[in-house]
Amino acid sequence: MATLKEQQRMADYLGMDISGFQMMYVQRKGDKFFIRNNDQGWCIFFNTGKGCTVHPAKPRTCRAWPFFRGNLMDESSFEMAREYCPGIDPDTDFEEFVRLGVKYLQEHGLGQELEDDAGNALRTSDIA
Ligand code: SF4
Numbered sequence: 754m755a756t757l758k759e760q761q762r763m764a765d766y767l768g769m770d771i772s773g774f775q776m777m778y779v780q781r782k783g784d785k786f787f788i789r790n791n792d793q794g795w796c797i798f799f800n801t802g803k804g805c806t807v808h809p810a811k812p813r814t815c816r817a818w819p820f821f822r823g824n825l826m827d828e829s830s831f832e833m834a835r836e837y838c839p840g841i842d843p844d845t846d847f848e849e850f851v852r853l854g855v856k857y858l859q860e861h862g863l864g865q866e867l868e869d870d871a872g873n874a875l876r877t878s879d880i881a
Contacts, residue, residue, distance in 0.1 A: 754785055754786065754787055754812070754814060755779065755786050755787065755788050755812045756786070756812070757786070759810075759812040759813065760774060760779060762810045763778075763798075763807050763810045763811070763812075765810070766809060766810035767807065767810075777789075778797055788812070813863050814875065816861065817857075817861075817863045817874070817875050819838050819840065819841055819854075820853075820854030820855075820857055820858055820863075821874045821875070822874050822875065822876050822880070824850070824854070825850070825854050826880065851880065855877055855880055858875065858877050863875055864877045864878065
């Protein structure tokens with residue numbers, strides 16, 4: 754999901770106006786906006802070899818990964834993420850992951866309570 758503010762930030766980064774950006778990169782589902790996928794089903798901004806091509810302006814959910822609510826609330830989701838995501842220290846246990854995750858989200862202003870139209874993935878207000 755990408756909020757209007759996040760879309761504007763990415764459009765600015767790419768030197769585009771918001772309507773052109775939305776036409777090329779955004780898909781609307783109901784009242785929510787999503788970044789389109791490419792033909793392989795990956796985010797349209799992902800480039801093999803380069804990674805994220807909008808990295809400095811990427812949406813909050815991307816900045817928050819892997820500290821999504823599901824991974825912070827459910828130990829088996831955390832274990833799956835730890836198995837597949839090379840960015841998670843394989844020696845980190847669930848308790849430490851939650852502690853670091855909540856701290857990271859708070860310190861970087863990524864918690865949902867700070868912005869109403871963000872997804873549930875970043876809601877941390879009820880996590881220890
Ligand atoms: S971090 Fe990944 S999912 Fe997020 S905008 Fe960049 S390429 Fe897309």
